[in-house]
Amino acid sequence: MNTYSRHPIVLVGGEGCWVRDIDGKKYLDFITGIAVTNLGHSHPAVVKAIEDQARSLIHVSNLFHIVPQVELAEILVKNSFADKVFFCNSGAEANEGAIKLARKWGTANGGRYKIVSALGSFHGRTLGALSATGQKKYQKGFKPLAGGFKFVPYGKIEPLRSALDDEKVCAVILEPIQGENGVVIPSDDYLPKVREICTQKNVLLILDEIQVGLGRTGRLFAYEHYGIEPDIMTLAKALGGGIPAGAVLARDEVALYLTPGSHGSTLGGNLLAMHSGCAVLETILGDGLLDNADLMGKYFLQKLRTLADKYKLIREIRGKGLILGIELRSKDIGKGIIKKCLEKGVLLNLTEEKIIRILPPLIVTREEIDFAVEKLDESFQAVS
Ligand SMILES: Cc1ncc(COP(=O)(O)O)c(C=O)c1O
Known part of the structure; x- marks a missing residue:
């Protein structure tokens, strides 16, 4: 269906920070599949993981234990605040999972269900994630949306503090940096203050690190810049190295509210995505x-x-x-x-x-940045 306005080129190959179109022309890819190919294209570790896995077993469902899923969960847990991980296939699905987990926790902790989100936020296109998204243009024509969401200005503390006076609020969901909204970076004291208020009010803090997690900001997770930890975090995009993958991470005392049968995903945490994901994480952490x-x-x-x-x-x-x-x-x-x-x-x-918006692969070099700046300079020159 006609859901995308596309650039007039057909891409057929890629290596490192570069892609090639069907006519053989090369482009420096500073979109990275919208923050997905963080290791660049055709990274040997990702290619090997996918090849090896495809040869042995691609999918068996979550009715069975599989090794790469446990391995990826272990890497994520070892390198984050979390104790448990739920795997799914996309960012929207990860946020759906986070919203459901927060609601399950809220139901058991005082019958609370409301979720406070930020204006200008983007959390995905499925109805729940769209309901949490603070931008009218994405919601137009799709109402009624899921109820129980309240919105406050991003980066401002007092409106958030007032929103949490409502005793029915169970969680706050925020992006550490608003990506879709145009790389909006809050002041350094914003997230620490949000954390403090959430803790005071016994409200869960959900951080959506789908775009900025997995190394993009120079730390594995953006929250590490601010000396705080969320209660729930969502990941996707770069997680599977280009194979669809998403994840909801939480500490034990929150994660325990999801029990067998309460949530699931047929393809979530699939062998191929998990093996590729292990290669992504090992490379980000091991290759500097x-x-x-x-x-x-x-x-x-x-x-x-x-x-x-x-x-x-x-x-x-x-x-x-x-x-x-x-x-x-x-x-x-x-x-x-x-x-x-x-x-x-x-x-x-x-x-x-x-x-x-500029989202280079994490392997980018000075020369490639110089090339991009030179071409931007020429483009500004031409347009002015
Ligand atoms: C912060 C954030 N959350 C959620 C999503 C939705 O992810 P997906 O497109 O994988 O559903 C995006 C996608 O751009 C995003 O940037």
């Missing part, structure tokens, strides 16, 4: 990719700031690790810049019509 994301992110930010000094069309540059945004002053030029960059061999994404 967190340090590279941090270092290259700082380099990129500094380079983009020189562009902002040069072109009045740029309103602001922002970024944390390898999620970066160029906010334009006007909505009129965004599409033109993206088109020019594509012609010059760099793939970039536009959100909210005026924010160029």
Whole structure:
């Protein structure tokens, strides 16, 4: 069905940070499948994991124990706040799982069911995740949505504090950085204060790290920057290395509310996705990719700031690790810049019509960043 407006190219191959179209033209891929191919394309560890797994067994369902699912859960638990993991297939499905887990916990803890989310947030397209999404444009025409969701401005503490005066609230769901909304980065004290209020009110904090988790910000999980821990976290996108995978992580005392039969997913935690996921996590942690994301992110930010000094069309540059945004002053030029960059061999994404979102693979090099900045410079020159 006609659900996507697509770029006029057909991609057939890729290696590292680069993809190739059907005519053999190469592009620097700084969209990474929308924050999915964090290791770049055709990473040997991911290719090997998928090949090996496909040869032995692809799927058996969650009626049986499977080794890679346990291994991936162990890696995630060892490297996060969580004790337990539920696996699914996508970001929306992970958030559905998190909402259901919070509701199950809330039902048992005072009959609470309301969930507070942020304006401008994006949590997915299924009805539950869409109900948690604070953007009217995605909800238009799909009502009635699921009830029990309240919205507060992102990055502001007092409205959140007031929303939690409602005794029926069981959880708060937030992105550590709002990705779809245009790389909106809250002040450093925002999440610590949110954590403090949630703890005071005995309300669960759900962090949606679907876009910013798994190394993108220079730490394995974005919450690590702020010295806090959530009660529930959702992951997807990069988790399966391009094979669909999602996850809900929680501490034991919360996770125990999901019991056999209360939630599930036929393909969730499938052998292929889990084996690929192990390769992704082992490579991020073992190949110094967190340090590279941090270092290259700082380099990129500094380079983009020189562009902002040069072109009045740029309103602001922002970024944390390898999620970066160029906010334009006007909505009129965004599409033109993206088109020019594509012609010059760099793939970039536009959100909210005026924010160029840049999501390079975590393996990116200085030379590749220089290439992208050069092409952006030429594109701004052409458009101005
Ligand atoms: C923060 C966040 N949550 C959830 C989702 C939904 O993920 P999916 O498209 O895998 O359902 C996205 C997708 O862009 C996202 O950025």
